[in-house]
Structures are given as structure tokens and as C-alpha cells.
Amino acid sequence: MEKIKVKGKLYDIRSIQTIEQHVLQIIFACTPPTKWNGDIVLYTAGDIECAVLTGWNTVYRDEGQTVYLSDDGSVYQTPDPDTGGEILPPEPYVPTLEELQAAKKREISQACETAIYSGVDVKLSDGSTEHFALTEHDQLNLFGKQVQLAAGTTELEYHADGQPCRYYNAADMQLIISAAMQHVSYHTTYCNAVNMWISGTQSTEEIQQIYYGADVPEQYQSDVPKAYISSMKEGVSDVDESQATEQISVPV
Structure with missing residues (x-):
């Protein structure tokens, strides 16, 4: 199982995905952290550090064990059906080659x-x-x-x-x-x-x-x-x- 470290504490996660350019979705296997002001360190299932995500400090949307973060300060707004607003389907986070x-x-x-x-x-x-x-x-x-x-x-x-x-x-x-x-x-x-x-x-x-x-x-x-x-x-x-x-x- 993948893990992330937030403010020095490790959390088991089921997945981490981008759903928009500035919105990150994290599904936890445990209770999520309550504070996000700091870097998010991502670990592979083998407990190897593979990425450090910076700037994801704003809770975009909170659904309990599923948390959405933004890196531009934005927060979730209920889509207006009259304007055809919708959330884009999730895309898996892909670490860079480096x-x-x-x-x-x-x-x-x-x-x-x-x-x-x-x-x-x-x-x-x-x-x-x-x-x-x-x-x-x-x-x-x-x-x-x-x-x-x-x-x-x-x-x-x-x-x-x-x-x-x-x-x-x-x-x-x-x-x-x-x-x-x-x-x-x-x-x-x-x-x-x-x-x-x-x-x-x-x-x-x-x-x-x-x-x-x-x-x-x-x-x-x-x-x-x-x-x-x-x-x-x-x-x-x-x-x-x-x-x-x-x-x-x-x-x-």
C-alpha cells in the first residue's frame, strides 16, 4: 500500500490522483490529517520515497477519507447544472522519470x-x-x-x-x-x-x-x-x- 507523509507523520493511502490541473484527490485507508500546510512526501508500496509534492495546502473538498487539495487556493463549488459545470474524471498521478x-x-x-x-x-x-x-x-x-x-x-x-x-x-x-x-x-x-x-x-x-x-x-x-x-x-x-x-x- 502506498503512503504519504504529512508534517512528519505517515498515512496509508489507497490512491492519489489529479482530477484537474490544480486539484489533487487522496483516498486514505485511515483517518486523514487535519492540517496540510507543508510538503506531501509520497512513498511507493515498498516504502521507497518517490516524490515530494509542494504547494498542496488548501482543502478543496473534504469527503471524510477522501480529501481533495488545491495548490492555487481554490475550493470546491457545487457545479451549476444550468451552465453544464462538471468535475473532470480522475487521472492517476504519474511520477516523472527523474x-x-x-x-x-x-x-x-x-x-x-x-x-x-x-x-x-x-x-x-x-x-x-x-x-x-x-x-x-x-x-x-x-x-x-x-x-x-x-x-x-x-x-x-x-x-x-x-x-x-x-x-x-x-x-x-x-x-x-x-x-x-x-x-x-x-x-x-x-x-x-x-x-x-x-x-x-x-x-x-x-x-x-x-x-x-x-x-x-x-x-x-x-x-x-x-x-x-x-x-x-x-x-x-x-x-x-x-x-x-x-x-x-x-x-x-
């Missing part, structure tokens, strides 16, 4: 962040496999471990996801850091390529075909995402790190 592109980029960014934070499985030197989450806090911790390794530390305290802290030898810690960097760099470069794809779309239909994990058309891939995507599909991790991001960082 609004849809911005909403899709936010969706992709959120999916990328979730994929990064979920972490990575790492096979250690003894043959066991442990999972390591990669939230921002975890990434900062790994920065610190990288510094400790560079200083020659041979036993480093760290913990797998949901496990108690223990000591890892230098070889295992390097495996963890390398896998984390590979994981973050892959998702960062992939997200960037998808955003380039979104920017190049020319229609709503093209945007609707894009999702996180989709194959990015080659024209929107630079050498870096091509190398990462190829390596991930082949199940290897030998991408030249000189081509990759050398920091563990979450895309904005």
Missing part, C-alpha cells in the same frame, strides 16, 4: 547496504568456515586489525558473527580482511554500475526491469565491475586489487 530514477537508486542503495552488512563466509587455514558480518562498526574494526597486521602482530582478537571473541593468527586474519574487502568492493562497484544503468533509462518500463542482482548491460560497466562480476560468477576471488577499492567502505 522521480522514478531517484526512487530506484534509493532502493538499490538500500539493497546494497543490506548485502554488505549481511557479511561474508571465510574459509580459514584449518579448513573451517566462519561467517563475518560487515556492518560499519565491523568494517572499522577490520581497519584496526589491518593496522595491527602491518605492525607485525601475530595473534589478533576478533569474533565471527554471533560468536565470542577469540584469537586469530595473522594468516587467518589476513584471509578475513581480504574476503571482507573483496565483498564490500564487489557490492560497491556493482551498485555504482546499476546506478549508471538507472541514469541511462528512458522509460518507466526500463526502470521497472531493474533490481539488485540483475545483470547490468555491458555499456554501463567499467573495467572494475566487469572484473568483479566475472570473478563472482566464476566463484573465484583473484581480482587484481589494484583495480579495486582499497578501503572497506559502504556506498552512499
Whole structure:
């Protein structure tokens, strides 16, 4: 179900439509707000912000859960049958291409962040496999471990996801850091390529075909995402790190 935010509060709506150039119809699934002086933020059914409507501050007509707003200060007047006055049939509100592109980029960014934070499985030197989450806090911790390794530390305290802290030898810690960097760099470069794809779309239909994990058309891939995507599909991790991001960082 779509939502709108008015004066900082979210409301579920059944539809939002224009019925005239300066008249907007909103059908609520709940009790409508009582004050309208401010922007109306529109969210998709997936809770992604897709548009900000400004200037709709006048209640044109109030029918309970159906509210009509105007952006020119006008209010509803009962049509005069002698003059043939009538209300035009409703037309659905259609976000612009730019609004849809911005909403899709936010969706992709959120999916990328979730994929990064979920972490990575790492096979250690003894043959066991442990999972390591990669939230921002975890990434900062790994920065610190990288510094400790560079200083020659041979036993480093760290913990797998949901496990108690223990000591890892230098070889295992390097495996963890390398896998984390590979994981973050892959998702960062992939997200960037998808955003380039979104920017190049020319229609709503093209945007609707894009999702996180989709194959990015080659024209929107630079050498870096091509190398990462190829390596991930082949199940290897030998991408030249000189081509990759050398920091563990979450895309904005």
C-alpha cells in the first residue's frame, strides 16, 4: 500500500490522483490529517520515497477519507447544472522519470547496504568456515586489525558473527580482511554500475526491469565491475586489487 507523509507523520493511502490541473484527490485507508500546510512526501508500496509534492495546502473538498487539495487556493463549488459545470474524471498521478530514477537508486542503495552488512563466509587455514558480518562498526574494526597486521602482530582478537571473541593468527586474519574487502568492493562497484544503468533509462518500463542482482548491460560497466562480476560468477576471488577499492567502505 502506498503512503504519504504529512508534517512528519505517515498515512496509508489507497490512491492519489489529479482530477484537474490544480486539484489533487487522496483516498486514505485511515483517518486523514487535519492540517496540510507543508510538503506531501509520497512513498511507493515498498516504502521507497518517490516524490515530494509542494504547494498542496488548501482543502478543496473534504469527503471524510477522501480529501481533495488545491495548490492555487481554490475550493470546491457545487457545479451549476444550468451552465453544464462538471468535475473532470480522475487521472492517476504519474511520477516523472527523474522521480522514478531517484526512487530506484534509493532502493538499490538500500539493497546494497543490506548485502554488505549481511557479511561474508571465510574459509580459514584449518579448513573451517566462519561467517563475518560487515556492518560499519565491523568494517572499522577490520581497519584496526589491518593496522595491527602491518605492525607485525601475530595473534589478533576478533569474533565471527554471533560468536565470542577469540584469537586469530595473522594468516587467518589476513584471509578475513581480504574476503571482507573483496565483498564490500564487489557490492560497491556493482551498485555504482546499476546506478549508471538507472541514469541511462528512458522509460518507466526500463526502470521497472531493474533490481539488485540483475545483470547490468555491458555499456554501463567499467573495467572494475566487469572484473568483479566475472570473478563472482566464476566463484573465484583473484581480482587484481589494484583495480579495486582499497578501503572497506559502504556506498552512499
